[in-house]
Amino acid sequence: MSTRLEAEHLYKVFGRRPGQAVERLRQNKADREELRAQGTTAAVIDASFTVEPGEIFVVMGLSGSGKSTLLRMLNGLSEPSAGQVRFDGQDLTALSDRELREVRSRKISMVFQHFALFPHRSVRENAAYGLEVQGVPRAERERRADEALALCGLAGWEKSWPDELSGGMQQRVGLARALATDADLLLMDESFSALDPLIRRDMQDQLVELQKKLKKTIVFITHDLNEAMRLGDRIAMMRDGRIVQIGTAQDILIRPANDYVASFTQDVDRSRVLTAGAVMEQEVRGDEADCACETATAQTPFTDLCAMSARAAHPVAVLDGEGTVIGVVPRQRLVGFLGDEDGAPGTCDSPRGKGGKVLARA
Numbered sequence: 522m523s524t525r526l527e528a529e530h531l532y533k534v535f536g537r538r539p540g541q542a543v544e545r546l547r548q549n550k551a552d553r554e555e556l557r558a559q560g561t562t563a564a565v566i567d568a569s570f571t572v573e574p575g576e577i578f579v580v581m582g583l584s585g586s587g588k589s590t591l592l593r594m595l596n597g598l599s600e601p602s603a604g605q606v607r608f609d610g611q612d613l614t615a616l617s618d619r620e621l622r623e624v625r626s627r628k629i630s631m632v633f634q635h636f637a638l639f640p641h642r643s644v645r646e647n648a649a650y651g652l653e654v655q656g657v658p659r660a661e662r663e664r665r666a667d668e669a670l671a672l673c674g675l676a677g678w679e680k681s682w683p684d685e686l687s688g689g690m691q692q693r694v695g696l697a698r699a700l701a702t703d704a705d706l707l708l709m710d711e712s713f714s715a716l717d718p719l720i721r722r723d724m725q726d727q728l729v730e731l732q733k734k735l736k737k738t739i740v741f742i743t744h745d746l747n748e749a750m751r752l753g754d755r756i757a758m759m760r761d762g763r764i765v766q767i768g769t770a771q772d773i774l775i776r777p778a779n780d781y782v783a784s785f786t787q788d789v790d791r792s793r794v795l796t797a798g799a800v801m802e803q804e805v806r807g808d809e810a811d812c813a814c815e816t817a818t819a820q821t822p823f824t825d826l827c828a829m830s831a832r833a834a835h836p837v838a839v840l841d842g843e844g845t846v847i848g849v850v851p852r853q854r855l856v857g858f859l860g861d862e863d864g865a866p867g868t869c870d871s872p873r874g875k876g877g878k879v880l881a882r883a
């Protein structure tokens with residue numbers, strides 16, 4: 522499987538003499554604050570990552586951390602001050618303006634936070650807009666627009682006007698427009714941030730479902746860690762222009778790269794993110810599943826695992842696709858992970874009955 526999108530040591534500096542600022546950053550001769558004091562903004566600093574075909578790669582960070590600037594370099598709208606962006610192996614930074622426009626119109630689609638639908642065009646015409654720009658004949662573009670609208674749950678609304686649709690539905694028209702073009706790469710910039718929380722969640726679920734069928738390559742920008750964790754196969758955490766960690770939701774939750782990332786994850790409901798693969802002990806004998814008890818897979822959600830553990834008389838065995846035991850989950854460990862404690866249990870110096878310690882009862 523070849524990498525679809527690749528960013529290599531990307532920098533974007535706004536202000537005077539960006540090349541010089543990049544060199545100072547590279548050589549650790551200046552940091553972002555010093556540059557800012559001199560009127561130069563280092564919006565993106567040394568960003569490197571790859572996005573694989575079919576992956577949802579989320580870029581998450583607070584306002585001003587450089588997410589949008591990074592995204593604009595990925596689709597060639599903004600020229601990097603240094604570094605490269607490769608799309609299907611092609612260096613976007615080396616393309617002429619015409620070649621770049623061609624790649625952008627055929628292979629890359631953007632979905633923004635406030636999707637500007639044309640008010641005097643029908644939902645179908647709005648969804649077909651990207652194809653119209655590409656010069657696709659009317660009959661074909663309408664067919665493809667209708668297909669994309671159906672995928673986004675808007676079948677039957679093709680002839681409606683945008684103002685007849687709710688905010689969530691309008692946003693889905695935006696998504697349908699992006700999907701109708703057959704673009705390989707979807708760049709989604711805070712695409713759901715303007716929606717009410719319930720509709721936003723619904724859109725997140727729909728995107729995950731759609732992605733199972735379409736297997737596009739998606740870069741999704743958000744400042745909401747819960748959204749990042751729901752959507753992202755991997756998440757890049759940005760702070761002050763730098764990517765400080767790239768990993769799965771579980772990596773970020775269990776092994777935060779630093780205190781900054783850890784502080785973000787404090788409010789995350791671990792039981793919704795963790796799976797058996799993340800919490801299991803990997804030291805196994807191999808015979809832990811030699812009974813008729815229920816077993817888990819690495820993907821078994823944490824809450825299901827708790828229920829299995831409550832029913833089992835011993836640790837739950839975790840099996841791979843071939844039925845080999847790859848880990849075990851003792852009940853103690855489940856409780857520990859909920860409380861952010863994955864160490865071994867301590868010993869009690871006053872065991873029941875000996876020291877007369879009073880044990881609390883419900």
Ligand SMILES: Nc1ncnc2c1ncn2[C@@H]1O[C@H](COP(=O)(O)OP(=O)(O)OP(=O)(O)O)[C@@H](O)[C@H]1O
Pocket residue numbers: 535536562563564582583584585586587588589590591744
């Ligand atoms: N055209 C520009 N000229 C000068 N500075 C800019 C420009 N665009 C962005 N910046 C600065 O670069 C930094 C990163 O901005 P960017 O918009 O990429 O962050 P962001 O994480 O997307 O923030 P938000 O979530 O608020 O959109 C900010 O300090 C911003 O002020």
